[in-house]
Amino acid sequence: MCRWIAYSGTPVLLSRVLFEPAHSLIDQSLHSRMGVETTNGDGFGIGWYAQEAAGTPAVLRDVGPAWNNRNLREVAHHVRSGLFFAHIRAATGTAVQQSNCHPFRSGRWMWMHNGMINGFRLLRRDLALAVDPVLYPDIEGSTDSELMFFLALTFGLTEDPPGAVARMAGLIERTGQAHDVRHPLQMTVAVADGERVWAFRHSSEGRSRSLYYSTEVETLRALHPDAEYLRDISDTTRLVVSEPLGDLPGAWNEVPENSFGIIQPGQDVLHAFRPDLR
Template identity: 55%
Template sequence: MCRWLAYSGEPLKPAVLILDAQHSLVAQSLNSPLGVETVNGDGFGFGWYPEGSAAGSVPALFHSIEPAWHDENLRELTNNIASPLFFGHVRAAAGPPIQQTNCHPFRYENWLFMHNGFLDGFSLMKRDLVLAVDESLFPLIHGTTDSEVMFYLAITFGLADDPIGAMAKTVQFIEQTGEAKGVHFPMQGTLALSDGATLWAFRYSTAHRTRSLFHSVEIPALREMYPDAERLQVFGDKAKVVVSEPLNDVPGAFVEVPESTVAILTDDGYSHQPFGTPAD
């Protein structure tokens, strides 16, 4: 469906990952070997927390309906800012129209969210899902994607207080709604979520056959594995990236996030937790 990456660590020029890596996000927009669609040219989005911003700051966004591979504004922007936490997403539209309001990531206050996948049977479930969004949030849904509705459901279900729990409640509600409509496997996807400090990356589908998701090995460990790799000097010790597919072919540089798992990235490193609905 789409490809995405999320970075957390010392401030970094986003172009290092979005443009310059061997299998950068822009390269994946043209050719994603692990993706369902090889080409992801139906727009893109970039969201970032500015360097030096205080906790709870609102992130910045840049969306375009142009293919990422020929957008000069993306090149200019990502080469001239530095950010300690940023999201990048290239889109392969699966039905909703190509328009800026349908480009990921989505933002609410200090939160960023993006999704690779789909809600099967969304047209059947849409009315029930949208009406479950808190009334105060309803006017903020500007696009037509299932992903944006999912994000506002998670906010409704308590994202600010318990991000993992809110996402579990969201998935449970989607699956219960789908079951009532005769949809057997409504949830499919990898999700990225951040409040500007912590990064959560979810891999889950009702059928337990979820889109690919990987994260990098910690930089100090990589330096031990590859002491002569000059490329690693660009990154600080806390640098971490979660990706739809690896950004290079270096053996051991990326590990796959297991099925039905949430990876949690903080300054202290990585941790994994099982993820499913509360009934699991």
């Protein structure tokens, strides 16, 4: 499938997260431990917010593998951000092309996905017809992931992200059932608006792809007082990842099945998630 990282907290060079950890996303592009595929080399993308850009994220995507891309390395060692996404792709039936690489963007919103819509070729037309006609011309690629994003936008993502994702997931479940597709949806999704990050873990079969969030920094400092890099980041810094970036004891927690979390100013929260089947 794919692997991804969402970072929120102290502004850092992207390279500190993408390249430096022992099991960084770049390492995962070649040696994933928890993904369906060991190698994720069908393109990559990064998206980041900068204060001077008035909330609109920049996006860099390419069809080559992340492990040897010079542009990615160059940008990552010179761009600093307090909220960014990174994604490495393992294609599941759609073309390896730039418009199919994550993250996807609409205005200030970013979206990335790991998983798939089972039977997508059967369901695609019905799902596409549900996209708001005003939004439909902005779809650039052919992936189920991008279509999921535009369905969520259609269902009110910008006003109510959890409700919109629940309605999107419910439509996929209902459409899959109508076409006799067993277990239509498999997803871990991250979405951001420049201030908050929402992360979802759900699958029709109840066996979702791996997803973890980092332990609170204050707790990690108490557990590992000699870890120098923990001194340079704020207590509010948090990561959500497809698989842990290292083996530091106590650093990573599995996101529960069928749940979503919100990383936001103040208190982060974790809730149960259910598709809206109405």
